[in-house]
Amino acid sequence: MTPVIALVGRPNVGKSTIFNQMTHSRDALVADLPGLTRDRKYGEGHYEGRKFIVIDTGGLTGDEVGLDAEMARHSMQAVDEADIVLFIVDGRAGLTAGDQMIADHLRRTGKKAHLVVNKTDGQDPDIATADFYSLGFESTFQTAAAHNRGIKSMLEVLLPEPENPEDQDRADKYPGIRIGVVGRPNVGKSTLVNRMLGEERVVVYDMPGTTRDSIYIPYERHGHQYTLIDTAGVRRRKNVHEVVEKFSIIKTLQAIDDAHVVILVIDARDGLVDQDMHLMGFVLDAGRSLVIAINKWDGMNPEDREKVKEQVARRLDFVDFADKYYISALHGTGVGTMYESVQACYESAMSKWPTNRLTALLQDAIAQHQPPMVHGRRIKLRFAHQGGSNPPVIVVHGNQVDSLPGAYKRYLENTFRKVLKVVGSPIRFEFKSGENPFANKVDRMTPRQKVKKDTDIKKGRTVRKTRQKSVKR
DSSP, X not given: OOOEEEEEESTTSSHHHHHHHXXXXXXXXXXXXTTOOOSOEEEEEEETXXXXXXXXXXXXXXXXXXXXXXXXXXXXXXXXXOXXXXXXXXXXXXXXXXXXXXXXXXXXXXXXXXXXXXOOTTXXXXXXXXXXXXXXXXXXXXXXXXXXXXXXXXXXXXXXXXXXXXXXXXXHHSOSEEEEEEESTTSSHHHHHHHHHTSOOSOOOSSTTOOOSOEXXXXXXXXXXXXXXXXXXXXXXXXXXXXXXXXXXXXXHHHHHHXXXXXXXXXXXXXXXXXXXXXXXXXXXXXXXXXXXXXXXXXXXXXXXXXXXXXXXXXXXXXXXXXEEEOBTTTTBTTTTHHHHHHHHHHHHTOOOOHHHHHHHHHHHHHHSOOOEETTEEOEEEEEEEEETTTTXXXXXXXXXXXXXXXXXXXXXXXXXXXXXXXXXOOXXXXXXXXXXXXXXXXXXXXXXXXXXXXXXXXXXXXXXXXXXXXXX
């Protein structure tokens, strides 16, 4: 499961700077001004193939009143949500009474907390850290977030390996194909889950927000193992106010990472809205296979149905590889046929192809449509091999690949998808250039070549380019 990391500490100790470094973004406001961050901010980070969610919080002082008290409540809620708590302190200011109060509170929560001494640049890190050892934390990290120092080494210790025993335990506990059902509130996700299971397994009520946690339901159908994941509805961020709902969103994002295939449920009566597109983008960014279910199809007149189909065809042309179903989860219309797409998506996402087949396919694609010229030289793509599954990753080796246009990359993706018959799953391409063996060498003429060139110049002869030996400088 994707770990959640909360950043807590006094105001102006560098929590937002660390947040931006961990998420490789500038989402959090940063300034030399205490109290700039008020509400919690969520971000997704990646490090060496490991994913995590990080929460930036407002500063704590220990004697909050008014607005500061509300900010402190949100900070403590982030601690409750997190798997890992990072207690940030200021190495320049030294140990303060506020730091001691926060440390005492973290110990009472029982959460696994780590001490991070920030702002150690410009001074001896060991001297800056010495006073904070009295707080009694088992692990201490030294960082200079403004210069991105110490962040990677900290993440190396905090984050589990990409394939860790926890993931293996989850695979053993939830065998077979994991199907995540996601969408906005009240679009019929729980009703669809019950219909796919054939029983009333989860609570269904005509009110948004009925489901608040992600429910994992293992079952067997026609000899195949499945695990259905019912998730909470995700609304637009500006409409999210309840603390429980913010926690539910984290669980939904984690469920998408856990799933092999994601069914995105859309309300046909509302049509496609921006939040549906945002959720779809997150699923594709996570590399998960996608099946689109347009629900509440029953009771709609032919004219409204035609409008919805036109809207789907117009706005979802970029995911033409995903199967689309017009269903009624309440009556079961069209639900059973979705299993065929789920099975096909899973097989496509887990497919393995030999290197010689992928290389032959690459050469055929180049023969049909060559890469463009760059600086008077043709981009050459030499061979391809598979670099991973779920989603499939194709690694292409060549030269000048950094200059390969996006249109040609899409051409390769469409060609590989069509020939390899990949259904529902995105395909990711990685382009790599080989190192130039002469990059650290210079061409120098031998003494004999130099004498011959000077003689030709004196006699007015045409100086031909002679092959020059490459020697190390």
